Amino acid sequence: MPEQPATPPRRLFNASERVALYLAADGQCTNCRATLAPGWHADHVAPYSHGGATDVINGQALCPTCNLQKGNNVANSAREWQTHARDLFLSQPKKNFTVAATPGAGKTWFSLALAKLLKEEGTIERIIVVVPTDALRSQWADAAEETGLSLMPVTGPDDYDKAGYDGCVVTYAQAARGVGSNLLRRITRRPTIALLDEIHHAGEKRAWGDGLTDALEHAVHRICLTGTPWRKDATSPIPFVNYDNDGKVVVDFAYEYGTAVSDGVCRRIEFHAYDGEARWADCGKISSSSLGNNLAEADVSAALDTVLQPNQPWMPALLAQADRALDELRQEIPDAGGLVVAHEMYHARAYAEILKHVTGQEPTVVLSDDPEAKTKIDTFRGSSTKWLVAVRMVSEGVDIKRLAVGVYATKIRTPLFFRQVVGRFVRTRKDEEFNARLYIPAVPALMDHAREIEEELRHQLAIEFERERKAREDAGYSQGAFDFDRQPLSATEATFDRAILNGDEVTPEEIGRAEIWCRANDIPMTFATRVARGHRSMQQDGIEVISPEAVPVVAIPRHRRERMLRGEVDTLVGKAAYKMGIPKKDFNYQLRKEGFPPRAKATIEELERIQAFLLKRLGEL
Known part of the structure; x- marks a missing residue:
């Protein structure tokens, strides 16, 4: 074998x-x-x-x-993927360059750093950033200051080419029509780079795509950014990108979720699915079903309509469970926050009242018709308030890194919107190590989306496994229309159905046993899902799981220890070789000259010495 x-x-x-x-x-x-x-x-x-x-x-x-006082001193350094993407662009400069990077990976920093480099080299003089929403204008301008650039968030005609600024930040609506489009067309006659954030928004309206094409026709470079892959829509073509024969966007550089998790750039997310029984009347006909059943589209919408009603037991039970998880996490991360994505504005207000009753604190509520929405989001970002309740307002682009627990309380079941919501929880901060958690209704479509994300993670990890093996060998979103004849009648409480993590589905019974074990061993309850998976793995290998009453004894079998060490050493070798700019096999040769044996023949003790040597070498590079 x-x-x-x-x-x-x-x-x-x-x-x-x-x-x-x-x-x-x-x-x-x-x-x-x-x-x-x-x-x-x-x-x-x-x-x-x-x-x-x-x-x-x-x-x-x-x-x-x-x-939290201990830093890693590399917070502002470029991530490896950002360096690779920059080098690829510089090696073959293109007028249109598309980058797909998972939410939280750092697309903003990458594109601004690239723009600054091109400006310093004299390739471009001006920078135009195009974003989906008003709130993102200031966010991008703030990020630009951190990279040494000054960009003006456009609110009026005088802001497009204001003296003392390196460029401006506009929305797609501003850039694609009227005065804004004409001003950008004039400004970009000087050498200009355009950074288009979440470029798929340019296809939401046909006029936007046409207007954007005219406005940025003369730009020297157009960097198209996306965190959510999409397919071609013949009615809303997206400018500046190419598609393959299957209609999927062709990117010049991709950095996917699985790799980002493996690199520690993004955090893992657990999907906790909750079932429940819904009962509704449709044109006088009484129907009932659990969320997990395979239902017709209209019935899925009806079931969700029912359980999402604030006056039914399902949502209060789910919000209470999510708040308990957030409380547990806040013992370790005091400012960890939660987000409820609601379907309607009246839902959001009602959910906020439920959370106020549960927590004793007033949640932050952000609605699309609220002129103070941006201010509220900014205030929440910098506070330690527990809960934010929103209707789509925080689905994309808004960076709140302290978000750790989410409740998906909307009927929208498109992969695009689901992934946008997931992206709010994967951003990392230094010295924080935990899994985010998203509570979802156990409807098949949402479960499939969660499994697809986890499958991507598994696929990327498999690629990493294969890369390591070869290296060793070489070395030796739509929504159904509201039916006015449909009436939600009743729903049961939300009941935990399963957790999805790393492609595994963990049952309530396994979680329950793991929670007992965690309490007995003073392990935060947020680790229960991982503990459950670990217990299952140990049992499959014939290893007895330590009972909660017993004193925990850690004994890692020698062969597992050796395999783990060898994998860690292989990775350290790859990092050292990359930092030195030499092939991995050449660095392996240097290790031989230092007197270390081939890793395939090394003992645990020798592997530990190699590991210590590599850690010291990496600290010197």
Whole structure:
């Protein structure tokens, strides 16, 4: 039987490793020696972003205060994918260059840094940024300042070419019609780069695409950005991009969710699906069904109509469960926030009242007709308020990195919208290691979307596995119309159906046993899904799961330890070779000259010495 590919490096410490770190620290913070309370942090001694391994030998138990004061000193450096995308563009400059990068990966920073480089080289003089919404104008302008550029968020005609600025930020509506389109056409006669954020919005209206084409005709370069793949719509062609024979957009550079998670750029997300029984009347006919049944489209819409009613038990039960999960996480991440995506404005107001009753705090409510919507989002972003309730307003582009728990309470079941919502929860902050969690109705369409996202993650990890194996060998969104004849009658409470994580579906029974184990071992309940998966894996391998009453003993079989170490060393070699700008096989040759044996023949002790050597070398590079 061929050797299984080594597992790529994990960013998160698993439950057994957390127990080991807690015991090794005698229940005290390794730094300040304070008693570790629930919510203590499992931290990398050598930062993960520097190549530090996720292993007990590179871990330490810290209190939240000490860990959050510890930086990795690379917050503003370019990520590897951003460097690769930049180098690809510079090697073959194109007028139109399309980049698809998963939400949270850093498309804004990449495009602004590229624009600054081209401006410093004299290739361009002006920068035009086109965004989907008014709120994103200021957000992009703020981000530009951090990269050394000054961009004016356009609110009037004088802002398009204002003196003292490197360019401006406009919406697609401003750029594609009227005075704005004419002004941009004139401005771009000077060498200009256009950065088009979420370019698929240019296809929402035919006039937008035509107007945008005219406005940016003379731009030297047009960088098209998207975090959500789309297919061609013959009625709304999108300018500046190409399509393949199947109608899917062709990108020049792609950075997908699976790779981003593997790299630690994005966090993993757990999908927790909740079922329930709905009963409704349609043209006088009484119908009932659970959400998980395979229903006709109209019946799915009717069932969701019913359970999403604020006066039915389903939503209050789901909101209470989500709030409990958020409370648990806030023991470790004090400012962690939650987002409820509502379907209607009256739903949003009612959900906010339910959350106020549950939490004792006033949630932030953002509605499309609220002139203060942007201000409310900005205030929420910088606060530690628990909950934000919105109707689509935070579905795309808005960067609130502290969002950690979500409730998908809308009837919209398109893959595009679902992925936009998921993208609100995958953004990372340094020194935070947790899975985000999205609560969804257990309707088949949404379950399929969740599985597709997880399958992409599995696919990308499989690619990483294969790459590592070869390296070793070389070295030796639509919505149904509202039916006025339909009347929601009643719904049961939301009941937990399953969790979806890493392609596995974890049952309520497994979660329940894992929660007991977590409580007994002082492990935050947010780790319960991962603990459940770990217990299942151990049982499949014939390893007895430690009972909650027993004192936890961490014993990793030697062969597993060796395989894990070999995989970590292989990854460190790849990182070191990349930083030195040499092929991986040449770096392996250097290791031989240092006296290290081939990894396939190395013992655990020798692998540990190689690992220590590589960590030191990476710190010097």
